[in-house]
Amino acid sequence: xxxxxxxxxxxxxxxxxxxxxxxxxxxxxxxxxxxxxxxxxxxxxxxxxxxxxxxxxxxxxxxxxxxxxxxxxxxxxxxxxxxxxxxxxxxxxxxxxxxxxxxxxxxxxx
Amino acid sequence: xxxxxxxxxxxxxxxxxxxxxxxxxxxxxxxxxxxxxxxxxxxxxxxxxxxxxxxxxxxxxxxxxxxxxxxxxxxxxxxxxxxxxxxxxxxxxxxxxxxxxxxxxxxxxx
DNA sequence: AATTAATCTAACCAAAAAGTAAGTACCCTA
DNA sequence: TAGGGTACTTACTTTTTGGTTAGATTAATT
Numbered sequence: 001x002x003x004x005x006x007x008x009x010x011x012x013x014x015x016x017x018x019x020x021x022x023x024x025x026x027x028x029x030x031x032x033x034x035x036x037x038x039x040x041x042x043x044x045x046x047x048x049x050x051x052x053x054x055x056x057x058x059x060x061x062x063x064x065x066x067x068x069x070x071x072x073x074x075x076x077x078x079x080x081x082x083x084x085x086x087x088x089x090x091x092x093x094x095x096x097x098x099x100x101x102x103x104x105x106x107x108x109x110x
Numbered sequence: 111x112x113x114x115x116x117x118x119x120x121x122x123x124x125x126x127x128x129x130x131x132x133x134x135x136x137x138x139x140x141x142x143x144x145x146x147x148x149x150x151x152x153x154x155x156x157x158x159x160x161x162x163x164x165x166x167x168x169x170x171x172x173x174x175x176x177x178x179x180x181x182x183x184x185x186x187x188x189x190x191x192x193x194x195x196x197x198x199x200x201x202x203x204x205x206x207x208x209x210x211x212x213x214x215x216x217x218x219x220x
Numbered sequence: 221a222a223t224t225a226a227t228c229t230a231a232c233c234a235a236a237a238a239g240t241a242a243g244t245a246c247c248c249t250a
Numbered sequence: 251t252a253g254g255g256t257a258c259t260t261a262c263t264t265t266t267t268g269g270t271t272a273g274a275t276t277a278a279t280t
Contacts, residue, residue: 008158016215017144017208023219024211027135027267034127043227048118054269059228079277080226090218097210098127101134104207105126108200109133137238153257164239169258189247190256223280229273237266244259250252 023068024094028053028061033091034098036071040086070094133178134204138163138171143201144208146181150196180204 011018024030028050035041035049047058062085065071070091076082087094121128134140138160145151145159157168172195175181180201186192197204 006155008155010159010161011141011145014220015141016212016220017141018215019219020211020215021137021140025135025137027131030131031121031125031127035121045116045118049120051120055228056230056270057268060268075227078226079275080224081228081275083227093214093218097207097214100207100210101130102126104203105128105130108203109129110124110126154255157257165258166240166260167238170238185257188256189245190254191246191258193257221280224278225276227275231272232270234269235267237264239264240262242260242262245257247255249254 020097023070024097026061026064028057029065030094030098030101032058032061032065033070033087033094034102036085036087036091037095038087038092040084043083043085046085065091130207133180134207136171136174138167139175140204140208140211142168142171142175143180143197143204144212146195146197146201147205148197148202150194153193153195156195175201 013019024033031050031053032046035046041049043058043062046062047053047055050058062071062073066073069088071085072088074084074086076084123129134143141160141163142156145156151159153168153172156172157163157165160168172181172183176183179198181195182198184194184196186194
């Protein structure tokens with residue numbers, strides 16, 4: 001009779017949960033994606049949709065999301081300026097994640 | 111012809127995404143739940159499964175998860191000590207969330 | 221001529237989260 | 251009697267994150 005040894009596979013950098021967390025793990029990230037959803041949102045609209053976020057964080061997160069190619073940005077050369085954000089194809093793929101967040105929250109928390 | 115006004119519903123404390131984020135938003139939380147999964151895990155096993163986490167953070171997160179009723183803890187009065195963690199019914203409900211993280215990571219990142 | 225509007229930037233500081241390192245407890249084995 | 255195993259705990263420091271304030275832009279409105 002051999003001693004049973006539980007095999008532990010240490011999670012490394014290829015852990016998909018970790019990889020996803022790296023992009024979506026911020027305090028505001030999922031909330032912003034959730035608000036944009038499959039719509040077009042202006043900067044000011046997002047600000048009103050997430051009132052507690054500071055302008056700095058909103059811009060910072062949006063820039064990050066554009067850089068990571070989850071969000072595309074279109075600025076119109078107008079005065080006053082108009083900038084529209086929407087999800088890219090990659091960004092749209094986060095919507096199922098957000099849907100599970102919504103469901104868990106609705107059924108168990110709020 | 112009336113000016114089109116986009117209706118913005120500001121997300122308040124009842125936003126399900128925010129509520130879920132409040133519990134699952136930590137740097138290590140989802141990773142720990144992912145490792146426990148539908149299994150029984152000892153403290154030391156979790157430590158080996160997530161090598162980069164510090165003991166302090168692991169304990170802190172586990173305590174938080176027990177307090178939030180996502181994880182149950184069973185300590186055996188033995189020397190050396192043995193403590194087992196497993197997901198509660200509520201904790202098991204986070205597995206679909208984690209599954210979407212895994213899928214997104216596998217298909218788009220790793 | 222001053223004000224307003226919308227989007228963004230930069231500098232600075234505060235708070236929160238996470239990391240580090242050491243120590244505690246207890247019995248067993250060598 | 252020294253060291254090892256397991257699960258924590260504490261005090262301290264660093265890093266990350268977030269908040270505040272001020273300012274740039276420039277055409278149209280007051």
